[in-house]
Amino acid sequence: MRRIDVIAIGIVVFAIGGAGYLGLTFVGVDNINAGIWSQLLLVGIILAWSFSYVFRVATKKMTYTQQLKDYEEAVLQKRLDELTPEELAKIQAEIEQERIESSNS
Template identity: 35%
Template sequence: MTRARALWLCLAVFVLGGLGYWGFKAAGLGGIDAGIAAEAVLVLLVVGWTGSYLFRVVTGRMTFMEQRRRYRTAYDALTTEQLRERFESLSPEEQQALLKEVGQ
């Protein structure tokens, strides 16, 4: 997440808290009760968001981990194919010598 996006997120939470306060106040709650209700809703949202993040961390389903997994799979497939092509381009004697060298 970039700094700008983090600042926008903080601003959105701040605005959401203000809207919640005014919404609860318009629904008939007093000033202190509306503030407590709005704060409780924001705390539940932040705890839920943090919980979902921790769940993604524990299960390994974070964006970076997924990108790395896809990159590694594609890299392994490409490398395997290149090695296979290079091996098949060798003469049978060179293939046998290489197989003996690696212990096959």
């Protein structure tokens, strides 16, 4: 996430809180209660985002992790494409031999 995205999200979150406050005062809720409920809305949004972030970190679904995985797969695919048919057959034979040995163990 870029710095400008974080700033935009922050502005939107606070705008939601301000709109909530104005909306509550518009429908007749007194200023103190409107302030409390709009703050509760903001805290709820921030906590939900924080928990979603912790969840993404725990499950390794973050952008950096995905980019690293995609890069590693691209490098391996490029190396595989550069192999000659003889080298590829040799590697496949080694893999098959290891598979047979591991199933016998």
